Amino acid sequence: MSILLEVRDVSKTFNLKDGVVKACSNVNLKIHSGEILGLVGESGSGKTTMSNLILGLEQPDQGEILYKGQSVVEIFKKDEKIFRRGVQAVFQQPLLALDSLQRIERSVTEPLIVHGVGDRASRKARARELFELVGLDESFLQRYPNQLSGGQLQRVNIARALVLSPELLICDEAVSALDVSVQAQIINLFLEIQSKLGVALLFISHDLEVVRYLADRIAVMYAGSVVEESETDALVENPLHPYSRALLSASSIHESSENDNWDMSTFRREELPKLGCKFAPRCRYVDDFCRENEPVIQGFDGDRRSACFKTDALFLRGNK
Numbered sequence: 001m002s003i004l005l006e007v008r009d010v011s012k013t014f015n016l017k018d019g020v021v022k023a024c025s026n027v028n029l030k031i032h033s034g035e036i037l038g039l040v041g042e043s044g045s046g047k048t049t050m051s052n053l054i055l056g057l058e059q060p061d062q063g064e065i066l067y068k069g070q071s072v073v074e075i076f077k078k079d080e081k082i083f084r085r086g087v088q089a090v091f092q093q094p095l096l097a098l099d100s101l102q103r104i105e106r107s108v109t110e111p112l113i114v115h116g117v118g119d120r121a122s123r124k125a126r127a128r129e130l131f132e133l134v135g136l137d138e139s140f141l142q143r144y145p146n147q148l149s150g151g152q153l154q155r156v157n158i159a160r161a162l163v164l165s166p167e168l169l170i171c172d173e174a175v176s177a178l179d180v181s182v183q184a185q186i187i188n189l190f191l192e193i194q195s196k197l198g199v200a201l202l203f204i205s206h207d208l209e210v211v212r213y214l215a216d217r218i219a220v221m222y223a224g225s226v227v228e229e230s231e232t233d234a235l236v237e238n239p240l241h242p243y244s245r246a247l248l249s250a251s252s253i254h255e256s257s258e259n260d261n262w263d264m265s266t267f268r269r270e271e272l273p274k275l276g277c278k279f280a281p282r283c284r285y286v287d288d289f290c291r292e293n294e295p296v297i298q299g300f301d302g303d304r305r306s307a308c309f310k311t312d313a314l315f316l317r318g319n320k
């Protein structure tokens with residue numbers, strides 16, 4: 001599979017009144033054509049910052065992002081529309097993304113108008129075609145956003161994101177605001193879309209259960225860094241990084257074991273250690289070496305990566 005998008009050693013710092021926040025540190029990610037990469041981590045771990053960097057809504061301080069092998073900065077200089085056609089997004093709040101004063105048809109076809117694609121009749125036909133794909137009756141095209149439920153609105157947003165036939169969809173907490181039963185329907189819709197259209201997905205969520213249901217591979221973020229990347233089954237069966245173990249123990253997909261009862265209280269950036277591994281204060285495998293040295297993410301067992309000095313031992317130990 002060819003690499004569609006590559007994040008190369010990207011860092012992003014925000015300056016605040018009372019200090020700096022390193023939202024992303026030296027992040028490396030690859031998204032291949034047609035695959036679903038899950039990005040998981042608790043609140044504040046840097047997931048949305050990563051999404052904003054990929055979408056060009058924020059600029060990295062360091063590193064670069066490549067789309068089909070070309071620097072996104074260079075693509076933007078030449079023709080931003082090339083990137084906008086190829087990479088689209090679906091966000092958390094379905095209502096916010098739509099213009100409440102416009103009929104839904106107008107919102108769905110707007111990207112076609114902006115990009116000068118087709119005429120009125122072909123744009124209407126494209127909207128109907130997409131509504132069939134996302135499971136909405138075409139009569140909804142004539143309604144206004146406030147006449148639809150949250151799940152229906154998210155289907156509209158997905159149709160809108162697909163209208164230009166992108167190759168990559170960035171979904172940032174795209175099901176998090178929905179009721180659990182509706183979440184399942186929208187997750188299945190994403191799977192259906194991926195298999196029918198072959199579009200790649202970067203699926204971002206704080207919820208490992210949601211991500212594991214969808215993703216081929218999962219990257220786990222902690223305090224701005226990717227700490228593990230593994231194929232989904234491998235991660236669920238035998239997580240390499242202690243933080244992945246903690247996330248898994250907090251989710252119901254996991255059978256209880258001695259891995260349970262991790263401290264899952266939300267981490268506070270101001271309490272992160274200045275020295276050593278950032279996860280050390282919460283890690284049950286920690287020792288003095290971890291408190292003094294910061295681990296770098298490294299390859300393990302073929303295509304896995306983990307940022308922990310004890311990866312070998314944890315792997316041998318299994319999910320116990």
Ligand SMILES: Nc1ncnc2c1ncn2[C@@H]1O[C@H](COP(=O)(O)OP(=O)(O)OP(=O)(O)O)[C@@H](O)[C@H]1O
Pocket residue numbers: 014015016021022023041042043044045046047048049050206269
């Ligand atoms: N524009 C900004 N200005 C200052 N700080 C920011 C900005 N955007 C993000 N941050 C900080 O960067 C860190 C990462 O935030 P981010 O929103 O990327 O996390 P997240 O993983 O998406 O969290 P959530 O699960 O809550 O959406 C946080 O400490 C956040 O407060």
Ligand SMILES: [Mg+2]
Pocket residue numbers: 047048049173
């Ligand atoms: Mg976020």
